[in-house]
Amino acid sequence: MSRNIYEKELGPGLTRRGFLKGCALAAAALGLSDELIPRLVEAAASSKRPSVVWLHFQECTGCTEGLLRASHPDIGRLILDIISLDYHETVQAAAGNQAEEILKETITKEKGRFICVVEGAIPTKDGGIYCKIGGRTALEIVKDVAPKAAAVVAIGTCASFGGVQAAYPNPTGAKGVGEVLGKPVVNIPGCPPNPIAFLGTVLHFLTFKRLPELDRLGRPLFAYGRKNHDQCERRAHFDEGRFVEQFGDENHKKGYCLYKVGCKGPVTYANCPAVRFNDVGVWPVGAGHGCIGCTEPNFWDTCSPFYERLPGIRVPGGGGVITDADSVGKKILGITAVAAGIHAAVGIGKRLTKGSK
Numbered sequence: 001m002s003r004n005i006y007e008k009e010l011g012p013g014l015t016r017r018g019f020l021k022g023c024a025l026a027a028a029a030l031g032l033s034d035e036l037i038p039r040l041v042e043a044a045a046s047s048k049r050p051s052v053v054w055l056h057f058q059e060c061t062g063c064t065e066g067l068l069r070a071s072h073p074d075i076g077r078l079i080l081d082i083i084s085l086d087y088h089e090t091v092q093a094a095a096g097n098q099a100e101e102i103l104k105e106t107i108t109k110e111k112g113r114f115i116c117v118v119e120g121a122i123p124t125k126d127g128g129i130y131c132k133i134g135g136r137t138a139l140e141i142v143k144d145v146a147p148k149a150a151a152v153v154a155i156g157t158c159a160s161f162g163g164v165q166a167a168y169p170n171p172t173g174a175k176g177v178g179e180v181l182g183k184p185v186v187n188i189p190g191c192p193p194n195p196i197a198f199l200g201t202v203l204h205f206l207t208f209k210r211l212p213e214l215d216r217l218g219r220p221l222f223a224y225g226r227k228n229h230d231q232c233e234r235r236a237h238f239d240e241g242r243f244v245e246q247f248g249d250e251n252h253k254k255g256y257c258l259y260k261v262g263c264k265g266p267v268t269y270a271n272c273p274a275v276r277f278n279d280v281g282v283w284p285v286g287a288g289h290g291c292i293g294c295t296e297p298n299f300w301d302t303c304s305p306f307y308e309r310l311p312g313i314r315v316p317g318g319g320g321v322i323t324d325a326d327s328v329g330k331k332i333l334g335i336t337a338v339a340a341g342i343h344a345a346v347g348i349g350k351r352l353t354k355g356s357k
């Protein structure tokens with residue numbers, strides 16, 4: 001059964017076992033009680049799959065790679081089974097005028113019903129000339145497509161907040177989708193994001209006919225409601241003052257806390273330790289590297305240098321409070337201001353849920 005444009009690449013469809021496994025993972029991430037799981041499975045199995053138009057702008061395509069080519073085939077397959085991926089510039093077979101025709105046709109035929117997924121930031125400087133597809137700027141495309149959609153999902157930190165392109169000095173004036181549109185969007189940040197955050201959001205939408213609850217930055221609370229630091233398996237070491245002093249030392253080998261070698265888990269809202277990545281169940285800190293805060297707005301500026309410790313964190317075990325507000329500190333302290341600015345720009349909140357029912 002040719003159900004979407006990616007079918008040929010992935011081979012035969014999802015097995016029943018894989019389908020249920022993917023649903024169970026999404027249900028766990030969403031924090032659903034056992035009684036609600038059959039409802040989610042039923043919604044996922046429904047033949048009414050929402051049409052998805054997936055736009056690519058300034059990015060590395062890691063979000064698509066992470067989602068669809070994950071070494072977690074069940075997740076990738078399930079995502080493709082519950083949506084109708086009608087336009088996706090990276091994976092579609094169509095090219096040139098034919099591709100542009102498909103886009104036009106889909107947004108006309110599915111107006112008010114399709115989901116617009118945006119991957120990548122949008123350059124706004126000099127009329128947006130730094131990213132063009134089919135003769136139109138990213139700015140023109142997103143302003144044409146997004147208002148016709150039932151919901152807009154920004155996938156990855158680039159689409160959510162500008163990402164690496166928006167890092168100082170942001171030569172192309174790159175911005176996130178919500179800021180460019182001046183209206184609420186669902187942000188699924190991460191560089192790249194965990195596929196479960198996207199899958200859970202779509203399944204929530206299909207099951208309950210509304211988007212999941214969002215935080216003030218438009219991020220689904222089920223995935224971004226808690227700090228990595230509060231769910232980290234190394235947290236006991238932090239609390240007891242046992243730290244890696246430098247990469248490769250004895251404490252690193254023992255799996256101690258990575259705070260002193262730059263981990264930004266204490267200021268990063270994500271569920272990486274709980275959900276982990278791929279079939280092998282790893283996440284950066286689990287693999288011995290500090291979190292660099294990739295789900296946070298402007299983390300390239302605010303969380304770097306990545307190997308310097310966060311200031312202003314109470315360090316147990318005699319370490320005291322790191323008060324030397326060096327460059328990292330000043331930038332980290334700026335996170336709240338930046339976040340508040342974005343919030344004001346996109347006005348995320350209840351309106352989104354209401355508007356997309």
Ligand code: FSX
Binds near residue numbers: 058060064119121191
């Ligand atoms: Fe950005 Fe997506 Fe980072 Fe890349 O395409 S969030 S650069 S991993 O993957 O947009």
Ligand code: SF4
Binds near residue numbers: 265290291
């Ligand atoms: Fe885990 Fe990093 Fe927090 Fe240490 S600082 S407990 S490694 S999240």
Ligand code: F3S
Binds near residue numbers: 270283292294
């Ligand atoms: Fe990103 Fe930190 Fe998770 S770097 S992938 S939010 S551990």
